[in-house]
Amino acid sequence: MDSAEFHAAVYEIVRLIPHARVTSYGHVAKMAGMPNHSRHVGQALKFLPPNTNPPIPWQRVLGSTGTISSRGPGTEGAQRQQEALEAEGVEVTEGRTGELRVDLRAYGWFPSVEEVRALREAAAAAAVQEDDIPEDGDA
DNA sequence: TAATTGACTTCTG
């Protein structure tokens, strides 16, 4: 699997994260078949264009302990992520040192590899249908 | 070619 395929797999998996649920970089990496590539999931999301169709809910991917990654000096990016999460009903709490954290027991989404594979296939099938049906129920 | 970097994770103290 080269890096382009890995990125594509990451995008596919991130799109499967349900509304108001979150998962971790490491889990996405594992679902993509690359358990040691948690950092590269972050890279893939960094390369993500701002407005994709369908949209990719990058804000639902957090660190393994539910913390929002700081991405370097500024906190703007992390705050955008916090706002996006709160906008869909996910509670984000702030620790003493300013860390933004989500309760994984409440919002975490960590399905097995099997489940994710099934979801990916279902999503692919649905996409084909949308593509294939320009008109509705006429004979 | 070697060193550095990073939207990470896990182990230690």
Add this chain to the structure above:
DNA sequence: ACAGAAGCCAATT
């Protein structure tokens, strides 16, 4: 529970 160090691996310098 929290901070620091080590491990990780592809991309960039």
